[in-house]
Amino acid sequence: MLKFKKGMYYLLLLSMPLFLAGCESKLVVFDPQGPIARSLTDLILFSIIFMAIIVLVVFLLFGVIVWKYRARPDNKDYEPPEEKGSHVLEIIWFVIPVLIVIALMIPTAITIYEVEDIPEGYEDQDPLVVHVTSADWKWIFSYPEQDIETVNYLNIPANRAIQFKMTSAGTMQSFWIPSLGGQKYTMANMQTNLFLVADKPGSYMGRNTSFNGKGYAHMEFEVLAQSPSDFDEWVEEVKNTADPLEEEKYAEILKPGVIGRMTFNNTHLDWIDHAHGGSDQYIDSELYRITHGDEEHEETDGHEDSENKEDTNEVETEEEADVHGDSGHDQ
C-alpha cells in the first residue's frame, strides 16, 4: 500500500507542471493544510493525470479525424466504405477504460477507509472531541471536555486530531473545511463522525455546502488552528470571561436567522443532544413563513422573528456577539 502511494507521488511530481501550469494562485482544494486534506488532494491530482491523458487522446483523435476526413471539393466522388466494426479495436477501447477504472479504484478505496480514522502519526494523543450542531443559519461548536461552547467560530489546537461529532437542530447541512479535509452532512436525530487535523496554526474557512434556506449563503465560520498552548490559554480565558448559556438563550439562538460570534462557559449538551431527538420542540414553522415582496423584511437577511420584526433585534445580537468573539480571540 505504501509502495503504491510512493509510486503515485512520483507520477504526480512528473506531471504536476502539466496541469497546474494554468493555476497561478493555489485553489483551496489544491492547498491542503492537514494530513486528511493532503490525502484527498493527492487522490485528486492522481485522478487528474488520468483525466488529462484521456482528454488529450480523445481531443487529438477527434481533431485529426475531423480534419482529415472532412468533405472537400476534391473528394466529392469519394465513397466512404461500409465498416462493421473491429473486434480487436472494440476490445481495446473496452479494456483500457477497465484498466483505468481499476487504477483509480484502488487508491480511492484506500483513501475512503483512511479518512474515516485518525490519520497516521496522530494516534498517540487522544483526539479533541468537538460536537458540531448546525442550525438555521449558524454553527454551534461544543467542547464537552472543556465545557465551553462557541457559535460561528471554531478554535482548535494544531497538530492534534479533532473528532467532530456532528448533528443538526433541523434542516440538513454539510460541514466543510476544505483546507483541512472533506465534508460530511449534519442531520437531525443522528450523529455523523469526522476526523480532521491541522498541520500548523492558521486561519481557515469553513462553510455549509448543503442548501438549507434563506440564510444559507451566510453559513460560514472561521477555523482558527492554534498552538496547543495558545489553545489552552484561549480555553482558560473563555472559562474566566464568558457567561454560561441558558436554555432560553439557547432557544433564542436556534430561531432561524443569521447571527455573529458567541462564546459560552458551558454547553447545550447539558440539556439536549440533537443527535438523539427532541429537536422538534425548537422548530416553529411560523418563523419560516415568507411574505413576498416585503422589502424591509428581506433586508434582515433571513432573520425572521415573528414577534419582533424590527432590525434592532438582529443588530443587538450581532453586537453582543462581537464582544464575545473578541474575548475569544484575545491571544
Add this chain to the structure above:
Amino acid sequence: MSLDEFFVTGDPLILASQIAIGLTMIGLIALVTYLKRWKWLWSEWFTTVDHKKIGIMYILAGVLMFFRGGVDGLMMKAQTSRPNLEFLDAQHYDEIFTTHGVIMILFMAMPMLIGIMNVVIPLQIGARDVAFPKLNALSFWLFFVAAMLFNVSFVIGGSPDAGWTSYFPLAGKEFTPGVGNNYYAIALQIAGIGTLATGINFIVTIVKMRAPGMTWMKMPMFTWTSLVTSIIIVAAFPIFTVALAYMTLDRLFGTHFFTVAAGGDPMLWLNLFWLWGHPEVYIVVLPAFGMFSEVIATFARKNLYGYKSMVFSVVGIAFLSMLVWVHHFYTMGNSASVNTVFSLTTMMIAIPTGVKIFNWLFTLRKGRIEFSNAMLWSLAFIPCFTIGGVTGVMLAMAAADYQYHNTMFLVAHFHYVLIPGVVFAVFAGLYYWWPKMFGFKLSEKIGKWHFWLFVIGFNLTFMPMFFVGLDGMSRRMYTYSEGLGWEGWLGFSAVGSIVMAAGFAALCYNIYWSFRYAPRDIGNDPWNARTLEWATATPAPHYNFAKIPEVTRLDPYWDMKKKGETGLKKSDLKPVHMPSNSWTPIFLGVAFGVVGFFLVFEWFTLAIISSIGIIIGLVANSFDYDEGYHIPVEELEEEERAWRGDLK
C-alpha cells in the same frame, strides 16, 4: 387567504412579468380570434392524436420552457457576477435556482426529447402511429398542464424554493410552510403520470409495431436508445411517484414520512429521489446518444461503427444507471464499504460510455464529413461531453468527492454533461428532423451563428465554475463576500452566459427567418439519409407510409436507394386505418390541472368537487367506441403522386 397573499406582489421584476404574461395571453387570444383560427386550433391540434403533431407541440412547449429556464439562469449569473450584489434577494434567488433546475430537466429536456421521439420513432420503425395514440395525447396534455401549473407559481402563491432536489427536511412544512413546495409535489406528480404513460407507449410501439424484417439487431440506433429510455422510465418513474405521494401526504395531510419530528426519515427522501433522479439523467441522455448516432452516420456518409457494441453499451448504461444513486450523497456518513461499492459502480458507467465515444470517432474515420448544422452540434458534443465525462469519473471517486460535493465543481460537471449531452442533441435533432416536421430546412447560415455563439458561450459560462468550485465555492449561494478570489471567475462566467443567450436568440431568429424565406422544394430526402423516416414524403403525410416498408438490413433506406427500390406500386395501396381525434385527453389534462391547483392551495372541498371532472373524462373515454376511420386508396394515390410523380 387574502388576495395579496394569493398573488405574489411587491417585486418589480415579478410585477413586470405578471403584466407581460397578462398582455401576451390577451394578445394571443385576440390574434387567434382575429384570424378565426379557434376551430382549426381545436380540430387540428388540441384534439389531435397524430404522433407528429403531438411531437411538434412537445417541442414547442420545450422551446418555451427553455426560454423560461434560460432567463432564470441569466438572472442567477447576473446576481453572482459581482460580490455583494443586491439584484435579487435570497428568497428570490432560491426560487429561481429551484425553478431553473426543475424546468430545465423536467419541462425542457424531457419534452424536447419525447417530442423528437414522438415525431421520429414511428416513422423510423415504419409504423403509422404509436401503439396508443390517444394515451399519447393524454401524456402530452398532462405534461403541458403540469408545466403551466408549475410556472404559474411565480405569480400566484410563490415558487418552490428548496432546490430541484427538494431535499427534506427543508422541503417539509416545518421549514417551508408556504404553498411553493406544494407546487413541486403536485405539478411533478401530474407530469410524471404523463411520462410514465409515454414510457409504456413507446415500449409497446417499438416492441410490437416495427416494420416486417426489422429484427432487434436491425433497429436504428435512435430506436434502440428510445426503447431503453422507455424501459428506464417505466422502472424509475414509479419510485418518484411514490416519493412525491409521500411528500404530498407530509405537506398536505401532516404525515411524517420525511419530517424531523415524530420519527420521520428525511434520508428516505434522498434515497428515493436519487433512485429516480439518477436514472432520469440517463433517460434524457440516452435518446440524445441515439440522435447523435443517426446524425453522425448520415453526415459522415458511413454506417455506424460497432453497432453491436453500441447496443450493448446502451443496455449496460441502463442497467448500471439503477445501481449508482448513492453517489449523490457519499457525504451522508455512509460506511466506507458502501461508498467503495458505489464508487465502483459509478466509475463502471465510464466504460460503456467510453466505448460509445470511440465508436463515434471511428464512424467519422474514413468518412466524408459534411459540416451541416446538425453535424456541427454532434461534433461539438464529443469534446465537450468528454470533459463532462472525465469530471464525472473524478466525482465518482467517493473520497475525492468529499471535496467536490455540492460545490460549483459539481455544477460545472453536470452542465458539461447535460448541455452537450441533451441540449446539443436537441439542436442536432431539430436541424436534422426539421424538414420532416415542416417541409423546409432551417437556414444553415444563421444556424452557424447559433452554433458558434452557443458553444463558445457555453464553455465560457461553465469552464470557470470548475475552478471556483475547487476554490471552495459551494452551489446555490445567492451572494458572496469580496476578497475570496471568486469574482473573476464568476464575472467571466456571467459574460459567457450572455453569449450563450445570444446563441439561443439566433436559433429563434433562424426559425422565424426559415419559416418565412427557406425554400420548400427540398424533396423527401434532403440529407441523403439512411433510415426509414426519409423513405416517405417530407413533411410526412398523416398516414406516414402509404405502404409499410419491408426491411432487410440496417440502414434500410440507404439500401433501398442503392438498389433503386424506393418506388411504390399502385397495386400495393390499400385503405389505411387511422385513429380519430379525441377531446378526452385535453379535457382530462385540464381537469387534472384544476384539481392540482386546488390541492396546491389545500382547498380540499374545491379539489374534491373538481375531481368530478377527472371522473367524467375517464368515463367518457371508457364509453368511446370510435373505431377510427379509413383513408381510401384514391386519396393515398393522390397524395403519393404529389411528391413521387408517377406510381409504378
